[in-house]
Amino acid sequence: MAKLKHVLVISFPAQGHVIPLLKLSHCIADHGVKVTFVNAEFIHAQVMAANPGLDNESHRIKFVAIPDGLISYEERKDPIKMLDSMSRVMPGHLQELIEKVKQSNGIEDEQISFLIADVMVGWALEVAERMGIQRATFCAPSVSGVVLALHIPKLIEGGVIDNNGFVLKNDLIRISKDLRSYKSSDLVWSCPEDPATQKAIFKCLSSAAHYSKFSNLVLCNSFHELEASAFSAIPGALAIGPLIASAQLFQCRGSLRKEDSTCLNWLDQHPALSVIYVAFGSTTVFGPEQFYEIAYGLEQATQPFLWVIRPDITDGAVSEFLDGFLQRVRNYGKVVQWAPQEEVLAHPSVACFFTHCGWNSTLEGLSNGVPLLCRPYFTDQFLNKSLICDVWKVGLGVDSDENGLISRHEVREKVSAVLGSDEIRANCLRVKEMARKSISEGGSSLKNLQSFIELVKA
Numbered sequence: 001m002a003k004l005k006h007v008l009v010i011s012f013p014a015q016g017h018v019i020p021l022l023k024l025s026h027c028i029a030d031h032g033v034k035v036t037f038v039n040a041e042f043i044h045a046q047v048m049a050a051n052p053g054l055d056n057e058s059h060r061i062k063f064v065a066i067p068d069g070l071i072s073y074e075e076r077k078d079p080i081k082m083l084d085s086m087s088r089v090m091p092g093h094l095q096e097l098i099e100k101v102k103q104s105n106g107i108e109d110e111q112i113s114f115l116i117a118d119v120m121v122g123w124a125l126e127v128a129e130r131m132g133i134q135r136a137t138f139c140a141p142s143v144s145g146v147v148l149a150l151h152i153p154k155l156i157e158g159g160v161i162d163n164n165g166f167v168l169k170n171d172l173i174r175i176s177k178d179l180r181s182y183k184s185s186d187l188v189w190s191c192p193e194d195p196a197t198q199k200a201i202f203k204c205l206s207s208a209a210h211y212s213k214f215s216n217l218v219l220c221n222s223f224h225e226l227e228a229s230a231f232s233a234i235p236g237a238l239a240i241g242p243l244i245a246s247a248q249l250f251q252c253r254g255s256l257r258k259e260d261s262t263c264l265n266w267l268d269q270h271p272a273l274s275v276i277y278v279a280f281g282s283t284t285v286f287g288p289e290q291f292y293e294i295a296y297g298l299e300q301a302t303q304p305f306l307w308v309i310r311p312d313i314t315d316g317a318v319s320e321f322l323d324g325f326l327q328r329v330r331n332y333g334k335v336v337q338w339a340p341q342e343e344v345l346a347h348p349s350v351a352c353f354f355t356h357c358g359w360n361s362t363l364e365g366l367s368n369g370v371p372l373l374c375r376p377y378f379t380d381q382f383l384n385k386s387l388i389c390d391v392w393k394v395g396l397g398v399d400s401d402e403n404g405l406i407s408r409h410e411v412r413e414k415v416s417a418v419l420g421s422d423e424i425r426a427n428c429l430r431v432k433e434m435a436r437k438s439i440s441e442g443g444s445s446l447k448n449l450q451s452f453i454e455l456v457k458a
């Protein structure tokens, strides 16, 4: 009888990483391969609490938690402390976990035969190599972004950036002649408002360049037709995206918060292409002033809108303002704390998506042919905005004024411009078609995914 294969998948502890890796895990489990999904303890607890449906998956995917070496929320808020602790403490726990599986089962069928590690936890690849386990890297961000991370040593050597990732020259950045030049604002570790976080993320991405030597297979949540030249700049890169949630997975995609599905009924009550969907991912934080401007902009656009306002989206109290705002827009605005985003974006009434340009949100928008309004917050989101607005031309930037704020006027103007652009809508439909093709029977990403699964099963 053929042996049952067992794959261990380890995620970086953040929303934008858990969701796509869980989708990949489901694809693998669909082919009869056993999957163990490893998270840091604190994020494991959140995933389990928000997705009760995942318990039913336990026969296909086993969810396991390992400590990250930190105790409190306060400690984890410091990105330097957190990334440092993770890379010191988690490799040992991972090794122990793999050894425990071996000892407790003693059955050859149960041995972990393959490890897939998020590019931000590259140390897991080193553990796997030491233990003689086959392995692959998984990239949650765009391939164009990963290219930059993998070229960090070259960028330092060339005097483009310093040892902490800060730009030394404001020129266009050329990695190779076949690749489109990057702007200095595209650097994927950019955190304009927080140099300490920038340093921490830069250090983590620099280690991705180091750990890349432990794996010669790089699974990318993108499709070849979207980022062809970037794919050619990463040896071993395999396009397997866009990873999208199947209908059965909608309710348990690995959200860290409970999804509020009442917004789907609300969307049902609106005509096709009428609603502005507004969501800025899991980490964006606004000052109250910026928050008010966006709110006034939406209010004045007088177009129906659905806005995801996480309880921690502002760094100051806005509840009093919000009460009045909700009262004023009650006939055309709906607010939720967390939406079932993929279902929302697939809904016919959604006309455009005002987004922070996280890579998952970007892909989800593209896969549904929804025009994008871009207000990046940090890291790869600036590069994604450039790709959206300048390369694929499927959206518009919502830009800051001289005070660094996007004004209500700007919000109103750009909503109206994106909704009125036939060119953008036509480009969206073209990219949507490409995305669908790539994951349909015979499509480039589906073929790659199938051959990867064959490799895992071999």
Ligand SMILES: O=c1ccn([C@@H]2O[C@H](COP(=O)(O)OP(=O)(O)O[C@H]3O[C@H](CO)[C@@H](O)[C@H](O)[C@H]3O)[C@@H](O)[C@H]2O)c(=O)[nH]1
Residues within 6 Å of the ligand: 014, 015, 016, 017, 019, 140, 141, 142, 255, 279, 280, 281, 282, 283, 284, 308, 337, 338, 339, 340, 341, 342, 357, 358, 359, 360, 361, 362, 364, 378, 379, 380, 381
């Ligand atoms: O109300 C909401 C809002 C978001 N989502 C989902 O949450 C995910 C968010 O992912 P993403 O759009 O990538 O944003 P972040 O959570 O901010 O992701 C982090 O990880 C990404 C992948 O590396 C990076 O591109 C981002 O910059 C980084 O902030 C997506 O799948 C959304 O569908 C929901 O389900 N409901």
